[in-house]
Amino acid sequence: MRAPVLVRLSLAGNRTDRLRTGLTVVSSALAGLALMSAAVVASISGGEWIDQGDGGSIMLQDDFRYTSPLLNEAGLRPGVAFVLIMLAIPVLALAAQSIRLGAPARDRRLAALRLNGATPRETVLIAGAETAVASLLGSILGFGALLVLRVLLERRDRMNRLVLPTDVLPHPLVIIAVLLVVPVLAGVISAVLMRRVVVTPLGVVRRIRERGPKPWPGIVIVLGLVLFALPTLLKRDDALVEFLTDLRLPAPQRTLSIQLMIAGVLLVTAGIVLGTGWISYAAGRLLRRFGRGPATLMAGARLMADPWNGSRTTGALIAAVIVGAGTLAYRQMMSTEFAAMDRFNALTGPEDGGAGYAAEPEFYLGAARLVMVAVVVGLTVAAAGVLIAMVEGIVARRRTYAALTAGGVPRGILGRVLLWHTVTPLVPALLLAIGAGTGLVRILETEVSYGGGYDVCTDGTTDLSTCATKYIEYPDVVMPVPVPWADLALLGGGALAAMLLVVGVSVLVLRSNTDLEELRVG
Numbered sequence: 001m002r003a004p005v006l007v008r009l010s011l012a013g014n015r016t017d018r019l020r021t022g023l024t025v026v027s028s029a030l031a032g033l034a035l036m037s038a039a040v041v042a043s044i045s046g047g048e049w050i051d052q053g054d055g056g057s058i059m060l061q062d063d064f065r066y067t068s069p070l071l072n073e074a075g076l077r078p079g080v081a082f083v084l085i086m087l088a089i090p091v092l093a094l095a096a097q098s099i100r101l102g103a104p105a106r107d108r109r110l111a112a113l114r115l116n117g118a119t120p121r122e123t124v125l126i127a128g129a130e131t132a133v134a135s136l137l138g139s140i141l142g143f144g145a146l147l148v149l150r151v152l153l154e155r156r157d158r159m160n161r162l163v164l165p166t167d168v169l170p171h172p173l174v175i176i177a178v179l180l181v182v183p184v185l186a187g188v189i190s191a192v193l194m195r196r197v198v199v200t201p202l203g204v205v206r207r208i209r210e211r212g213p214k215p216w217p218g219i220v221i222v223l224g225l226v227l228f229a230l231p232t233l234l235k236r237d238d239a240l241v242e243f244l245t246d247l248r249l250p251a252p253q254r255t256l257s258i259q260l261m262i263a264g265v266l267l268v269t270a271g272i273v274l275g276t277g278w279i280s281y282a283a284g285r286l287l288r289r290f291g292r293g294p295a296t297l298m299a300g301a302r303l304m305a306d307p308w309n310g311s312r313t314t315g316a317l318i319a320a321v322i323v324g325a326g327t328l329a330y331r332q333m334m335s336t337e338f339a340a341m342d343r344f345n346a347l348t349g350p351e352d353g354g355a356g357y358a359a360e361p362e363f364y365l366g367a368a369r370l371v372m373v374a375v376v377v378g379l380t381v382a383a384a385g386v387l388i389a390m391v392e393g394i395v396a397r398r399r400t401y402a403a404l405t406a407g408g409v410p411r412g413i414l415g416r417v418l419l420w421h422t423v424t425p426l427v428p429a430l431l432l433a434i435g436a437g438t439g440l441v442r443i444l445e446t447e448v449s450y451g452g453g454y455d456v457c458t459d460g461t462t463d464l465s466t467c468a469t470k471y472i473e474y475p476d477v478v479m480p481v482p483v484p485w486a487d488l489a490l491l492g493g494g495a496l497a498a499m500l501l502v503v504g505v506s507v508l509v510l511r512s513n514t515d516l517e518e519l520r521v522g
Contacts, residue, residue, distance in 0.1 A: 023098035028138025038084035093316030135186035220271030228264025281307035299420035317382035325437025
């Protein structure tokens with residue numbers, strides 16, 4: 001099949017197909033804009049701290065070209081890029097949910113193509129090309145939006161410093177790679193969704209999974225926790241460092257430590273998202289065994305029949321909750337450190353050198369608030385993706401719902417089925433996500449210690465290896481890092497409230513799709 005014919009067939013269809021294509025284009029554009037912004041931040045050069053040799057360090061004056069230290073300092077820019085990448089994940093999930101919109105109508109169109117002589121491979125290729133072409137168009141639009149925003153948002157302060165990095169662009173190869181990331185991911189997702197589909201001239205057959213999921217994602221979560229904790233353990237455990245030295249294995253340096261911690265976070269997130277399938281299946285079994293009433297029994301049957309639906313629909317929301325919980329715990333740890341610093345300064349006083357331990361808490365806490373803003377945006381986008389998936393499921397099963405209503409099942413029971421089906425696996429998944437995000441940070445530190453004694457030079461120099469020294473005793477301030485229960489409850493409650501709002505909108509759609517007219521054929 002030639003490429004022009006493939007593109008023309010992939011973009012054909014009815015109004016629902018055009019809506020699906022439009023949503024895929026918009027979500028791909030937003031994801032491409034976020035990923036391209038992360039690439040722009042990563043392409044900024046300079047900002048490294050240079051060791052002066054006397055124990056101090058300095059940053060070159062030319063590197064202060066932006067108003068925000070998050071962009072000026074090389075050590076802080078990876079965090080900004082990571083936040084932008086995490087912001088793109090819920091948008092990519094929204095694109096994945098958009099792929100499933102209008103699936104019954106698309107199945108009939110693919111069956112018609114098979115009836116006109118297309119092979120099974122060609123029909124699957126058409127379905128994948130539909131998503132890939134729309135995603136590529138969205139990525140190009142996202143890059144175009146970035147170029148326009150570079151012109152519109154270019155602002156300088158009185159010191160001629162830029163507010164945003166509108167003076168840099170990634171390398172052309174990086175731009176091409178970012179432009180292709182979203183279409184490739186969309187094509188892969190489409191191929192995965194079609195892997196259990198057999199298109200025939202008479203319709204579309206989906207092979208159903210007969211066995212329930214296994215709890216193997218728990219191993220992934222444990223492995224992620226181990227990788228995340230490994231640099232901290234190596235830093236604290238001298239015996240472990242000596243053991244690695246005896247084996248001639250070096251302790252991880254700063255770059256490797258950061259990579260291990262990022263890999264740990266990704267593994268924990270993937271384990272919890274994939275583990276939602278097992279949670280859904282276990283919740284379905286509990287509802288079938290202990291449920292009283294038709295709503296709980298029907299919800300349990302649906303959860304057992306398709307336990308992976310939770311992983312597909314709520315995966316981005318769970319990932320956003322993990323990042324949000326980790327950010328809240330890290331902000332609490334920083335607040336405790338600043339409190340210990342203030343306590344130390346109060347005990348020592350300026351004449352004892354306490355004033356030299358000043359800090360800028362608003363800068364670091366402001367960065368945490370910026371991450372939380374990204375988390376809230378991610379939760380909103382993820383909830384929108386779940387709404388699309390739930391509405392699509394209702395429309396796809398409208399004849400089944402209409403038949404149940406015609407048989408005497410009240411619409412209220414069907415609405416409660418939808419509520420039990422959504423909330424039962426969601427609540428334990430949210431608790432696990434909040435616990436994992438908080439636990440990752442508390443692996444680093446559960447109490448902060450500030451002060452203590454240290455050696456100083458008595459001859460006015462700063463080189464401790466050559467000067468005459470004396471030991472100065474300062475008080476040691478130790479404060480435990482509390483768990484931010486109120487903030488974590490607000491995060492989990494907000495995510496749950498968003499899902500309840502989605503369920504409420506879905507119930508309204510359900511009421512309009514249970515009319516007896518839906519039983520008509522044609």
